[in-house]
């Protein structure tokens with residue numbers, strides 16, 4: 001478990017960016033308000049910075065289900081499946097059927113029944129009584145197996 005303050009989120013997202021590839025998949029789990037969208041915003045903004053593209057707003061896709069970002073050749077699909085209650089609806093979204101490669105960042109992914117081989121799961125937690133702090137746990141599968149964030 002890694003504790004972090006809001007001011008440290010870019011350090012975390014940069015460590016993930018170092019390893020991320022154009023067809024990667026990140027599953028973000030954790031209770032409402034634990035920081036999944038905040039992390040995604042940091043990751044997308046850092047990718048924009050790295051690619052010398054103007055930073056954009058990154059809003060929560062709770063109502064739209066999906067927001068898409070294009071950063072030069074990279075395509076980023078930011079999903080929030082909180083409102084999706086049936087696995088059939090997930091299928092209809094075609095998250096994993098896209099023809100072009102894309103980085104998929106998925107909040108509330110537990111409705112996904114498909115086994116995604118290469119993925120990084122990041123679990124977000126409140127940090128006890130400390131309002132200004134959160135905790136994360138990372139667990140990698142496939143290409144991400146063994147991925148760790150030790151120091152920030």
Ligand SMILES: Nc1ncnc2c1ncn2[C@@H]1O[C@H](COP(=O)(O)OP(=O)(O)OP(=O)(O)O)[C@@H](O)[C@H]1O
Nearest residue numbers: 004005006031032033034035036037038132133134
């Ligand atoms: N490390 C942190 N320390 C303190 N506050 C944080 C931290 N990370 C995020 N927050 C704050 O927590 C609030 C909720 O964050 P966010 O919207 O990212 O949560 P979420 O997990 O995406 O929630 P939801 O499940 O509703 O989509 C925001 O006000 C954000 O600034």
Ligand SMILES: [Mg+2]
Nearest residue numbers: 036037060107
């Ligand atoms: Mg969110």
